Amino acid sequence: MKRKGILFVISGPSGVGKGTIREALLEKISDIEVSISATTRPPRPGEVHGKDYFFLSGEEFKKMIAEDKFLEWANVYQNFYGTPRDFVIKNLEQGKDVLLEIDIQGAMQVKNKMPEGVFIFIYPPDIQTLAERLCNRGKDSKESIERRLAACAEELRHVKYYDYVVVNDELEWAVKKTEAIIIAERCKIKNIELEVV
Ligand SMILES: Nc1ncnc2c1ncn2[C@@H]1O[C@H](COP(=O)(O)OP(=O)(O)OP(=O)(O)O)[C@@H](O)[C@H]1O
C-alpha cells in the first residue's frame, strides 16, 4: 500500500512570520515539497522568479485561471496570488508531503477542496507587534502596509476554521510548535504505512 502525501497549509495575516517560520522549518524538515506560488505582485529587491514566486503579468495570470491551472487563487491586498495545482497533486500522489504558505482566502478554498489537509494558523502576539514587524521588514510601501493591517482583524476571525494555531511570539518556540504539528501528523495511524511482520 502506498502512502499518500500530507498537505500542510500555513497561513495568517501578512507580516505574522509565515515565511520566516517556513524557512526555519526547512532547516529541520527537508523531506517536504514547498509549493511556489504565482503572483502579479512585482518582485521585491532580491526576489527571484521561480524561487520566491512565479512573477506573472495580469494576462498570464488570467490565462492560468482560464485553463484551470490553480488549486486556489485570490486577490490579496490588491494583487493576485495562486497555487499551481499540478505541483501539489503530483507530489501528494507520489507520497510526498507538500507545504503551502498562502493567505486566508486561499486556505479556505483549499479546505473546501481538500479537507484532509492540515491547516495551521500563525497568529500574531498582538496587532502592534504585527505592525512593527511589517514596518521593520522594510519591503512594502506605506500604502501596502496599511492595506495589510486593515485586513488583519477580519483575517483573524477565520482562525476557528483551522486545525492548529501557533502564536508567533518567540520565533524559536513558534518554529518548534509548527515542527511538532508536522511530526505528530506524520505519526497518525491513518498517515503511515505499517508492514505486518
Ligand atoms: N517571532 C518573531 N519575532 C520577531 N520578528 C519576527 C518574528 N517572526 C518574524 N519576524 C520578522 O517579521 C517580519 C515579517 O515576517 P515574514 O516576512 O516571515 O512574514 P509573513 O507572514 O511571511 O509575511 P507575508 O504574508 O507578507 O509574506 C520579518 O522582518 C521577520 O524577520
Ligand SMILES: Nc1nc2c(ncn2[C@@H]2O[C@H](COP(=O)(O)O)[C@@H](O)[C@H]2O)c(=O)[nH]1
Ligand atoms: N491565496 C494565496 N495567497 C498567497 C499565495 N502565495 C502567497 N500568498 C499570500 O499573499 C500574501 C502577500 O504575500 P507577499 O509576498 O506579497 O507579502 C501573504 O499572506 C502570502 O501568504 C498563494 O498562492 N495563494
